């Protein structure tokens with residue numbers, strides 16, 4: 001049965017990097033992968049073209065797809081949009097919510113070839129391999145009520161941080177299962193000494209633990225987690241946390257590797273449908289210049305093959321090809337050491353295809 | 357006029373470190389500082405003795421004091437207390453709220469003598485000097501409604517992230533003034549692309565900016581701030597943010613120095629009354645063994661002299677004394693390099709007094 005993949009290039013460097021990832025997808029098709037690949041607009045580009053960051057037709061095609069590959073959204077051009085429901089980010093948040101992509105997998109993996117790029121001392125990050133499991137369709141990102149309103153003669157802004165037991169249990173199970181497949185250590189991050197919503201979070205994680213006796217569950221306050229990531233990141237295997245803490249910690253963890261241009265991510269729903277995207281953003285400052293690193297997007301295709309298409313062998317081939325081009329010394333500007341020659345976005349795509 | 361200082365030793369290593377800080381206070385008295393020093397219980401110790409983490413009498417004496425010196429609160433002994441209103445942390449939060457200590461100053465300063473202790477590469481942190489201004493009596497820590505309740509047959513936890521314009525303006529002014537006294541750069545951290553409450557935050561910061569034309573205001577999303585702290589921390593001078601983001605970022609920033617045992621903090625109210633405490637916690641694992649580093653608490657006394665008692669000269673003398681003992685090579689275990697001999701809490705106190 002032919003499966004459907006929807007590519008959403010988005011804004012900034014999005015189109016350049018998804019173009020290279022699409023070439024890799026085409027190479028997989030040539031190897032017998034039976035997929036149909038379509039493209040649609042999202043984010044600022046979709047707003048400019050159709051007046052909405054998530055047009056109905058894009059959403060309908062995303063729903064119909066087995067997997068979505070997203071470039072990136074956003075840029076200064078749309079930051080001042082008065083109507084915030086039209087901002088590019090709302091396209092991304094809308095996709096997550098509408099597709100029910102509650103489970104966000106954000107690996108922070110240090111490529112040995114790029115160890116020097118980390119701001120941390122090499123011995124602290126050598127071999128770093130953390131998987132952050134972030135809840136993506138709940139918490140304060142989506143909680144109601146929210147808004148800005150006048151109370152007693154002055155304006156007040158408010159948001160609601162809310163989780164139900166069922167939401168916590170669902171992401172908890174995904175994280176426990178991930179830990180079972182990896183180092184069997186799960187650290188749940190909360191602020192249970194202050195916030196009631198995270199007291200419930202901790203309680204549900206505790207309740208699930210006996211069902212996964214091979215996984216060692218620990219808890220950490222979010223402030224301490226931010227410190228421990230800087231101090232001794234290798235203590236972590238799988239980390240599970242809510243939407244907002246996950247946003248902050250996964251970016252910090254990614255940056256520990258020094259090469260965020262290398263990191264893919266997956267967002268999954270209950271039926272295994274997924275959206276795949278690089279961890280980095282739309283980098284409007286370098287857009288259109290052929291400077292962007294396409295590897296995170298190419299590695300997102302590998303994640304897609306593994307998690308949504310059941311093709312682990314092809315996923316490994318892509319990952320091996322990326323390892324090989326790094327071994328050969330190819331570097332885009334973001335991962336080039338001082339004085340090293342940087343290749344262009346397309347040259348990097350060429351090299352991965354040649355190594356595939 | 358004799359001013360009043362209340363010392364709250366608290367839990368864990370609290371009593372050991374405040375004991376050394378009190379010796380430094382006594383040395384200041386011997387130099388003519390006209391203060392009266394009292395002690396009172398708080399946190400788990402107060403719960404054990406009087407059934408409340410913030411007894412009425414402690415609160416009354418704190419209100420009557422010109423400044424409060426706090427050790428630290430909390431420990432595993434009280435983590436399982438069913439009635440969370442009795443937990444040690446509630447004593448701390450209660451003090452902040454009742455004294456109106458809305459402005460939390462958390463410096464992240466790298467002592468050149470301890471540069472090796474940082475997990476970051478030396479060139480990235482040499483000369484690091486960030487001041488984080490955290491709002492401390494509002495935001496999601498205190499927002500209502502909050503709780504855990506049953507909805508449609510399942511439990512739901514919720515908290516409210518809320519700020520009024522007046523609250524934002526007050527902390528904004530403190531941060532702008534701090535920037536004026538330092539490097540004249542202020543970075544306001546929010547998540548204005550997702551959370552309405554922080555859209556208002558950003559708007560108020562923008563509105564204040566023209567009143568401080570010598571300060572360069574910038575804005576950064578909290579996820580990016582967490583990354584930039586790891587990537588290039590020296591780009592920051594003063595950072596202003598809300599209670600929860602401030603909790604996370606100030607701990608990450610402190611850890612960049614590698615010597616959180618060196619970092620003091622101040623929490624101020626509108627009349628300049630303040631509570632001073634080390635950035636580190638109660639470290640129950642090493643309590644009572646004479647291993648704790650008293651320098652952050654001693655440096656908190658210096659902050660107290662500067663911000664609440666109007667004695668900058670004495671503050672500088674304490675800071676100079678601390679610099680001198682570091683120059684002499686004295687190290688407690690937390691800041692000792694491998695193989696280096698560590699001195700005890702009391703020996704470190706002796707050395708500071710000798711250098712004072």
Ligand SMILES: CC(C)[C@H](C(=O)O)[C@@H](O)C(=O)O
Pocket residue numbers: 089092093247549550579
């Ligand atoms: C663009 C923004 C809304 C988004 C988020 O905060 O989730 C981004 O930071 C991310 O982490 O994917």
Ligand SMILES: CC(C)[C@H](C(=O)O)[C@@H](O)C(=O)O
Pocket residue numbers: 193194223445448449603
């Ligand atoms: C103990 C805890 C309630 C407190 C906080 O979160 O504010 C602590 O982490 C701090 O930063 O002072």
